[in-house]
Amino acid sequence: MFDREEAYISWVLLNVTDRGLHCEAGDFYIDPWLPVPRAVITHAHGDHARWGCDSYLGAREGERVMRTRLGAGATIRFVDYGEAIDQQGVRISLHPAGHILGSAQVRVEYQGEVWVVSGDYKTEPDATCTPFELVRCHTFITESTFGLPIYRWTPEAIALDELRAWWRANADAGRTSVLFAYSLGKAQRVLAGLRDAAIGPIYTHGAIERLNRDYRDSGVAIADTIYAGTMPRGHDYAGGLVLAPPSAGGSLWLRRFGAISTGFASGWMRIRGARRRRSIDRGFVLSDHADWPSLLATIDATGAERVWVTHGYREPVVRWLVEHGVEAEAVASRWEGEGEAELQDLGVAGEEIVA
Ligand SMILES: [Zn+2]
Ligand SMILES: [Zn+2]
Structure with a gap:
């Protein structure tokens, strides 16, 4: 019934x-x-x-x-x-x-x-x-x-290798690498992946640094970072890697870093147009x-x-x-x-x- x-x-x-x-x-x-x-x-x-x-x-x-x-x-x-x-x-x-x-x-x-x-x-x-x-x-x-x-994603290791190579080329050219990454989750995933990569120094935007602290306090091992807000005026960032939330793109906050190359770690980077629309130099396909x-x-x-x-x-x-x-x-x-x-x-x- x-x-x-x-x-x-x-x-x-x-x-x-x-x-x-x-x-x-x-x-x-x-x-x-x-x-x-x-x-x-x-x-x-x-x-x-x-x-x-x-x-x-x-x-x-x-x-x-x-x-x-x-x-x-x-x-x-x-x-x-x-x-x-x-x-x-x-x-x-x-x-x-x-x-x-x-x-x-x-x-x-x-x-x-x-x-x-x-x-x-x-x-x-x-x-x-x-x-x-x-x-x-x-x-x-x-x-x-x-x-x-x-x-369709490629394995995380591939995006991290590309990221390292991009940073290396920028550092050799005296540029600062600015990587945009979602501040909760993506940024820390990148930092965990770069822990032993001999990259750096790695500077962070405040929104990301605050969450880095939460991740570290939760026992997640991530690369050492320096909150950019603690650096003196006129500091030379050349050769460094800066992690910033996408909302910092095109902002005055970026000016302090001198000559920069920009990258974006996101699943959206699978589509070329998504990168071009945001005037990003390099896209790294990394999705959560x-x-x-x-x-x-x-x-x-x-x-x-x-x-x-x-x-x-x-x-x-x-x-x-x-x-x-x-x-x-x-x-x-x-x-x-x-x-x-x-x-x-x-x-x-x-x-x-x-x-
Ligand atoms: Zn959601
Ligand atoms: Zn979510």
């Missing part, structure tokens, strides 16, 4: 509201974009962790960056990956997403029904966070930031998101019967899945232009004031 109640539960374990993804049975939201009483946060990026909620749940690995993002006064409960908590009979647990320090997928289980919200994720491991963990589920809500077939093949492989491996696609190139991913027999649909999010948001570096609290 058709079980009406069961079907209902299966459909609405999570649903999209004007505040974000809501779990009615447990009365909590996942990455809400407006203030709510109870928020479960996938990670500390600005388009996922918003201010103003009464209480938050997040992964302990990301405690320091989450604090920097949400402020000392926020009420945040931190749990270990895999540790389950009960919320009105709904079992919630967080699992590594491999995106940035403390990033999590949210697993929600109620009466035998399992949904997983991926948040932003990346399946290639890197040195700055716990690697992605595959979680089986009935319904998978996946991001799709780079959900087009053109987005899943590329097209790993998006599809991950979706398949979850065993999900139903897939909701959000946060990026939703339509191409949905079309591909439907064509391959998967029940899939696009789900609206507040952040349609997530990619552009990352390019513009929504960043963390205080980013503007330290420019």
